[in-house]
Amino acid sequence: MSSIALNLRTRPSGRPGALGLGISTLWLSLIVLLPLAAVVVRSTEGGFDTFWNAVSSRQAVAALRFTLEVSLLSTLINAVCGTLIAWVLVRDRFRGKRLVNALIDLPFALPTIVAGLTLLALYGPRSPVGINVAFTQFAVLLALLFVTLPFVIRSVQPVLLELDRDMEEAAASLGARPGVIFARVIMPALLPAILSGAALAFARGVGEFGSVVLISGNVPFDTQVASVFVYKQIESDNPGGAAAVSVVLLGLSLLVLVAIRTAGAWGSRHER
């Protein structure tokens, strides 16, 4: 009863909140909402037909399809590897673990263009180990794996840390082997975090530009991703076409944001 009361309490000094709200709304509207609205408006300026033509051109479709495929694949791989790495970072002990843990954030801290160059150094034409995947679709996958690496890891780590070991010990005392414990006790608890991390990784992958632009060669119908396509449209003075494909990407982002929030709410349904 008292917790309901706390939520609905009228506050005699709500001024900081009100002031914060006023200014934040203004700022957000000017910097974020207005420009995004402009994109949507521009994309439909010539009517629905223009929009549809821009979005369904062979090159646009190829770019969008490739982007979706490679983002999904990289998300999948990083979901699995990310969970594994999070596990090792939380449950294992070895020298240098703290350093490794700090380095996980490198893709967050490193500029995307530098990330691309970095991968090119090892996996490009002048690779010291003879692996050259530059200008292939695999290069794009590699770039996305690099930039989306931290998402699942950082999403899963706190959940793993907070995990109540009692549940695992209870399961073990009831006769369950480690594999079973992992599948039936640990994974269900981690799943919401994995999904929300994966959703963030996917959203990032779909829009990624800087790391891809150098290593992929941006070959239309082959290694060109949606963001590069949009960029080329802008350069060719076709903002309408760029806006149309951008709206598709924006729609995807919104979908993903909603998915993350739902996963978050779903994940905490067992918390009390």
Added chain:
Amino acid sequence: MIAVEHVSKRFGDFVALDDISIEAPDGKLTALLGPSGSGKSTLLRVIAGLEVPDTGTVVVSGQDATRLPPQKRGIGFVFQHYAAFKHMTLRDNVAFGLKIRKRPKTEVAAKVDELLHLVGLEGFADRYPAQLSGGQRQRMALARALAVEPSVLLLDEPFGALDANVRADLRAWLRRMHEQVPVTTVLVTHDQEEAMELADRIVLLKDGRIAQVGAPRELYDQPADSFVMSFLGRVSKVDGRLVRPHDVALSDRPEDGWEEAMVQRVVHLGFEVRVEVVRGDGEEVTAQLTRAEAEALEPHAGSIVWLRPPASGVSA
């Protein structure tokens, strides 16, 4: 003096306070006592200005404070969980109110030292709250509240978050404090023992309404109803009436009109002896005897005693 008149407050559908009118006399310690959800904390926060009532008025030290923010009411407030400024030292915590009022540094320093001495925390001035125990933090909170010389001191379950023995110590300490510095004080607690020990006057609340107001002795000896009686001390139920266990008389000889009962358990609690008997109709009654009475009676499990019918008591 504090006067609350016809104050009501609801949160959505929940009625926290229903037409409450009370007074807290000058220089005295008034306890707001009641179970969870009785509205006692809400009432305290209304007095403090941390909540705005839907109806009614609040008068603090002669002025109508109903629309005044907490800053302007001249109050001191102590929270259950201390609300210590974690990033400041003890000294800075206690000095906060004075610094806000832009008092000269020498005055602030002197006052802080005086207060730290008063609450027994002299050596801890440069420590941070995280380095202190719960009891020390609460003493600091009190010093902080007293620093601005409030006309009214409000305490919201101040010992609720502390261990039992610390609680007992601080209770005694607060009583001494209050005798030394008799500020008009209102204390919220759910612990009847605490209220009985500390208060000059108790306001017992239930479901947002006043159940009874009076001195502790008054509420204990002349409870208005069964709720008040049950809340303020142990009760035994005999024949549909509530009596105090120490008012239940037992005899080893049949007396006129007394009823037969069998002893089930005898528990020796040091200075008192609890005797649990069961009557013919199966009703269980607990009697509390002094050691002398128990020695005279010599009760043991299975023995037959006679139970005096309740003369006083409140109907259950």
Added chain:
Amino acid sequence: MSVDRPTRIGLRVVALGYLAVLLLVPVGLVFYRTFEKGLGFVWDSITTPAAIHALFLTLEVAAITVPLNAAFGVLAALALVRGRFPGRRLLDALIDLPFAISPVVVGLALLLVFGRTGWLGPALADAGIQVIFSVPGIVLATVFVSMPFVVREVAPVLKEIGEEQEQAAATLGAGAWQTFWRVTLPAVRWGLAYGVVLSTARAIGEFGAVSVVSGKIAGETETLTLLVEKRFQNFDLAGAYAASALLALIALGTLLAMSVIGARKSEA
């Protein structure tokens, strides 16, 4: 759950191997390639006029962007955590938007509003203000993409410390501003610091949005990241590596700050 030793070692090897192949070796290689040619060469490469200008421009943009983000971040966190108003959840969702939008789309969006043929373009041109292909445009783009960081770090800290300290300050006589300055802000300082570090790293490293809005005018609107791209495309690989190494060093500094401040943040 205790895993047996072979499994544990196996998992560790796979995890570290993945990280090495994807992260560590490539970054290490860049540093190696950079300094392969000697320190002198690297120094010359990052002290060309274009490079110096790019560095200063990047820092200038960050110096404008980050305080703006910090101010907005604190205000928005206050609104989200302490405010009670309809649409609060909408605000919450909107703040996350920049995370989910492609930087190129961000650039396009700003172009369509502030460009010469954009919604506000003509009005701005009349007032003599040029946004696109000029520094203000770069600042706007950078602010957009790095906006959420401070909010997202300050809000949870604000939530955790609760309102009691602020209420105590009120009972002690502190007004709204005094309470904010003396109690609220110090209480969230580590969350704020962490958010500022993340925001700065993002601001310095922004590429896609800036690509679109800056016009890449050498010596004027060319940031450090744009310089890397240009050098690469001009086949000046060594020069590109040198500028990259500078950026990578800044990134490592960021990681260090994150580590230190992160520790302070969790023990507070």
